[in-house]
Amino acid sequence: MKVLIHLKEGTKYLVKEPNRDFHTNQGMIKAADLAKEGKISSSTGEIFACFKPGYSDLWENLKRGPQILLQKDIGLIISKTGINKASKVVDAGGGSGSLCLSLANICKQVVVYETNPDNIKIIQKNQEVFGIMNLSIKQKDVSLGISEKNLDLITLDLPEPWKAIETAQSALKIGGHLVIYLPNLNQLKMFVDAVKGTDIHINEITELIKRDWKIDERIMRPEFQMLGHTGFLTFCRRY
16 A cells, blocks of 8 residues: 655545556556655646555544544543553454554554444454554453453443443453543443442543644634544543
8 A cells, every 4th residue: 555645735645556557636646656655746747745654544544334533532542551562452342443453553462342243344344454463353242251361451432331340350450551431421420430449440531622723824823623522531540
């Protein structure tokens, strides 16, 4: 695969078959040019940057089914939990694979628990495109048990995460992280109430709001639209 970015407009293309000519609104690019790295020209003389895609380029073209976790939330999970190349993780409620693939891009091992077979097919397709090998998928309800033990992180993107508190507690190592993603406050309150009296302790409940800015000549202002509430993140640890 290759990435093409039109240098004048910033239009971005992911070329999945670089051994064939590729047609854009700014002209056709020959397969021989797609084999190169750097600046190349289309048939109309437009200039493109051409290079191999990184993880962020592939994420933008993620095949989607259910609503996905966005980069702003994923980034906070990664920074708050401190996961790294030695970490072992379980992600329950894999959805389209946005979170589990992002975790697998960093961690040693990620196992996804997902009950919906249609979602599993989407995750498998995305995994194939991303070329990620350290991701395993289980069609299983995480509340019925987690076979992996001594985990560094468990993430629950589930409508009823309180049902998985006991299994998460037994699978996490001491000091391990549990992160819950929920869209509404009623669900969040039910989880907060359910976790009381367990070895899982809530450290922080937060949401992120992303606002872009426009900087162009004398224009310096926030963009009119911003990315507001997507969900609540609850950061917990096993003590």
